[in-house]
Ligand SMILES: Nc1ncnc2c1ncn2[C@@H]1O[C@H](COP(=O)(O)OP(=O)(O)OP(=O)(O)O)[C@@H](O)[C@H]1O
């Protein structure tokens with residue numbers, strides 16, 4: 001029987017297979033390219049993302065699960081069905097598959113129902129929902145127990161979760177619509193202002209991932225786009241150091257909220273958290289120097305796992321394969 005954990009991220013959908021030793025079996029952009037009024041699906045995942053900014057007017061790229069919310073149930077279901085097929089789950093196996101889906105921290109009943117409907121649309125019957133901070137904690141290498149609460153920060157493409165979690169529940173937490181996408185938008189603005197070059201969202205993301213840093217931003221990268229003045233294709237060399245502010249502005253905002261979460265903690269929990277440090281996950285944590293920057297700012301030891309963008313889905317994998325954890329943390333689809 002298939003056992004899968006699914007992380008429907010704002011930027012990337014990840015699937016982990018737990019009934020074999022496969023581990024992560026899919027990581028694809030969470031988007032769909034649709035054409036015309038009847039929204040014919042042209043591409044899903046990687047192929048759809050490649051079309052961003054390059055399509056004619058009648059094709060649009062839609063992120064059906066955005067900032068944790070299912071904004072387009074039909075397309076979300078089409079996308080997830082396709083991803084399940086790409087992983088190799090046959091339609092006949094969907095009914096019996098055990099599937100864990102990560103849902104936003106503090107998801108409302110309405111949001112939970114949307115996720116349940118999505119699962120149903122995909123033909124999944126045995127589904128467990130778990131709030132993301134539990135998955136982030138387990139996937140970033142911390143243990144969940146009642147006596148040792150864990151402080152974690154996950155910065156993804158569209159959402160940041162800051163939470164203090166114990167085996168007993170989420171003690172304090174906040175989820176905000178801030179992430180890598182905001183940083184990309186800041187980079188687009190900065191390059192337009194400083195270099196008179198209009199760049200697309202994909203280019204901005206590539207620049208961020210290639211040269212931005214909170215340690216010692218050095219070097220330069222060639223950015224291609226169109227000139228603000230002449231509107232003709234153009235390319236300029238962009239200096240990494242000039243872009244640091246574009247990412248730091250959002251990191252500082254996140255740290256302000258993290259400070260607020262810490263200030264609300266009961267004294268015993270604060271003491272434990274202070275001793276155990278902060279566990280970091282999410283794709284944005286790959287920015288060089290970010291973990292240390294967070295550690296210095298919070299005056300706490302930072303723990304950054306390998307491949308932090310997969311922490312959530314790895315945590316899901318750990319729960320779906322373990323009956324006891326699943327009973328403690330999973331809420332089954334009724
Ligand atoms: N090397 C890198 N440096 C900086 N940022 C990166 C790097 N690699 C990926 N990212 C960014 O990480 C973000 C995606 O992270 P992740 O996969 O954790 O998000 P998600 O789970 O899809 O979204 P969310 O959790 O917000 O719903 C994107 O903004 C992406 O550009």
Ligand SMILES: [Mg+2]
Nearest residue numbers: 009010156312
């Ligand atoms: Mg995520």
